Amino acid sequence: MIDTITCQRCGTARPSTGVHRCPGPADPAAALGLGGAAVVALEALRTVGSPVVVGGTVRDALLRESGRTVPATAVPDVDIEVYGTDLDAVSAALRAVGAVVVRAGVRFEVLKVVLDGTHLDVATVASPGGDAPFTAAASRRDVTVDAVAWDPVTNEYVDAFGGIDDAVVGVLRHTSERFGDDPLRVLRAVQLVARFGLEVDDGTVALARTLVDRFGEVAHERVWPEIRKTALGDHVSAALEVLHDTGWDVHLPELAALRDVPQDPHWHPEGPVHVHAGLAGDAAARACTEDGVRGDDRVVIVLAAVLHDLGKAGSGTQVSSEEGTPRIRSLGHEVSGAVAARELLRRLGAPRAVVDRVVPLVREHMVVHSAGGAPPSVAATRRLFRRLGGTLSAAEAWARVCEADSRGRGPASGPSAAREWFAVMLRDVSTRPRAGLLTGRDLLDAGLTPGPRFREVLAAATEAEDDGVFTDLGGARDWLRDWLRAHLADGAQRDG
CATH class of the missing domain: 1.10.110 (Hydrophobic Seed Protein)
Structure with missing residues (x-):
């Protein structure tokens, strides 16, 4: 006797093993996000075999239907398997409707297809249609929710491993032992x-x-x-x-090292550092979603939020006792954490542009706490602005990471004063003529020759400008004249 179960989606009885065909959505193209080009491609493929849509397109449709939020992708790809044919026939059919087709892959050859801006990955299953070849093909997929197919001819979901039920209840389960392939x-x-x-x-x-x-x-x-x-x-x-x-x-040893590292319960009642890292990551991600921050901007902010306390691992956290009361501190963890973040991201293959944006956010995340909250002066925000890279996008990312840090503290969660710092930066940048009033040309005009002294003078000029010593080009040149007179005089006295 064959055991039967009830499909969590359509409510019909089905065998506990074997292929289940579940009625498709009322509007398949809308539910699966299939544009006109994908529909044209499927029609062309029906002339040479039996195509089905597989992979993320089907998974996302099932998850959306079950009430889960599915993040939007910039250019969603459509994966198609065609039964009972070969790649040559498929390629010819697609080229006949104007598609650009390129063969790719070594172990499993597929076609990379572009049709009217739509990207498709097309593979073939040589056996004719039927349950056995479909089950064999689905078994090669990693998890059950990715092993469900949609049949455009019958408008049915085709499921050999219970992926429909897993999508409804929200479970990731390996399709077969081939997961380890x-x-x-x-x-x-x-x-x-x-x-x-x-x-x-x-x-x-x-x-x-x-x-x-x-x-x-x-x-x-x-x-x-x-x-x-x-x-x-x-x-x-x-x-x-x-x-x-x-x-x-x-x-990811730098991240793993945060496991169970203690924190001061007054500031971090949520528990050890690894808990805080996860909560900060959640807070950063939610805020980015709500505010529409996408792409690498979001990636930088979320990763910086997760990694901001890497420096607390190991000797980065000091536990002492004062009058019998334990005290937990992590002095300088922002600096060592920036080094650890750079090393970890490089090993993970992160692009240099991403690494170079994350590291300053980690290094500077304690500025607000060190200053006691609100910015003490415009000069302080200017210096921070420069350390962050001198762009408003970097400054805003920093404010978001600091906010996530403050929001990721369980019962002690709250807003961060970093937003006030960012508001000062925004006003300052919009009202100042430009940053870096003094340039190398001014130094040449003053009689200096290029060399180490250039860097020394420009660094001093930047600090003076940040402190408000001068606010326009005339003031910058006056400052340069006075600086050179004082320092050249000091040099002459030392030489004498």
């Missing part, structure tokens, strides 16, 4: 948790643990895209917990 799939599970708020099945976690030592098999350039996608999700702390539960945080 590619160890990168563990990091892919982490980013799917971050983006969709799913829970990972215990069996999948256990399988992922067996793959820890195979991280070295993953090509370096494949790691960063998964880390980047993790930062695009709102469920950062949940993703970090999966990283830990699977044991894969061993490959």
Whole structure:
């Protein structure tokens, strides 16, 4: 007797094993986000075989239907499998409707297709249509929610491994033992948790643990895209917990070292540093989502929020006792944390542009606390502005990271004064003629020759401008004349 279960989506009885066909959406093109070009491609492919849409397009439609938020992607790709044909026939059919087609892949050859700006990945399954070849093809996919297909002919979802039910209840579960064919799939599970708020099945976690030592098999350039996608999700702390539960945080040792590092309970009642890192990441991600911050701007802010306290690991946190009361401090952790963040991101393959934006945010996240809250002077905000890179986008990212730091403290969460600092910077930049009034040309006109003295004078000029000693070009040149007179005189006295 074959056991039956009830489909969580359509409510019909189905065999507990085998392929289930579930009625498709009322408006398939809208539900799956299929534009006109994808529809044209599917029609062309029907002339040479039996196409089905697979992968993220179908997964996202099912997750949206179950009430989950699906982050928008800039250029959504459409994955298609065509049964009962070969790549040559598929390529010819697609070129006949105006598509640009390129073969790619070594072990599993696919077609990279562009049609009217729509990107498609098309693979073939040589066997004719039917349950057996579909089940075999689906078993090669990593998790069940990614193994569901949509049949454009019958408008049905086709499911061999319970992916529809898993999408409804929000579970990530490996499709088969072939999950281990590619160890990168563990990091892919982490980013799917971050983006969709799913829970990972215990069996999948256990399988992922067996793959820890195979991280070295993953090509370096494949790691960063998964880390980047993790930062695009709102469920950062949940993703970090999966990283830990699977044991894969061993490959991010700077982050793993935050585990159970204590914090002063007055300032951090949420608990140890790893808890704070996750909550700060969540706060940064939510704020970016609410305010429409996307792309690398969001990635930089979320990663900086997660990594801002890396310097508290190991000797970065000092525990002492004063009159019998434990005291926990992390002096200078912002500086050592910036070094650790740079090393970690470089190893993960982050682009230099991203690394160079994250590091100053980590290094400067304690400025507000050190100053006691509101900016003490315009000069202080100017100096910070320059240290952050001298752009309003960097200053705003810094304010967002500081806000996430303050919002990621459990019962002690609250707003950060960093917004006040940023408001001062914004007003200052909009009212000052320009930053760096004094230039190398002014130094040449004053009779200096290029060399080390140039850097010394320009650094002193920047500090003086930040302190408000001069506010226009005339004042800058007067300051230069006085500075040179004083310093050249001092040099002459020393030489004498």
